Amino acid sequence: MVNKLTPGLNLRWESSRMMLPEHKEQIISHHFDKGKMIKPILDMSRFDEFDETIHTALEYHCPVSITHWLNGFNGILEGFIHYVDHINKHIRLKDFEENIYKIKFDSIINIQIM
Template sequence: MANKLTPGSNMRWESSRMILPEHREAWLTHQQDTTKVKKPILDEQRWLEFELILREAMEYNEPLLFTYWKNGSFFELTGYCHYVSHDQKQFHIVCTNDDVHYLKFDVVMNVERA
């Protein structure tokens, strides 16, 4: 008959199967850091495409889908571009539920029609 301490039994190590909360938090932050994406740099041609799409959407009051980068992740925002502030370098976007968002030029990664 085998008891808990015989070789081949896993019960010998059951007491050491524990993780401290500090280790768990460190492991989770490490996992989040490894999934982060570096911010891509857009070229001038891409900005010209954005300008054309924005101009047409503002003229005909069409919704746009903005993809922006924040803290290593990409997020999407759908709404109407109310105006473009060149002095503050940001877009004034009104969402479909009347929320107002301000997106800086340097975080916008893609603009397309919704």
């Protein structure tokens, strides 16, 4: 059986096997950053589709699924559109548990009626 005290092993480098907390944080943040995506660029026809979907969902009180971009990751929120604020450029979405989320227009990637 080979262990650290076996003759012939290079004991000089045995101490370099430890990992400092700073190294571990860097490795974790590197793996986290690898999963990030670039924000997709949408054309104006896509925004027109979003506008029609929002109008239909407000008129008929339909639940929607909104995919939005947040710091490199896509998030999906489901619920009812509560209010559209054109001045501050965001949508207020009320989910099924009565929580209200503000989603900015420029972070929306997709809107679908459920």
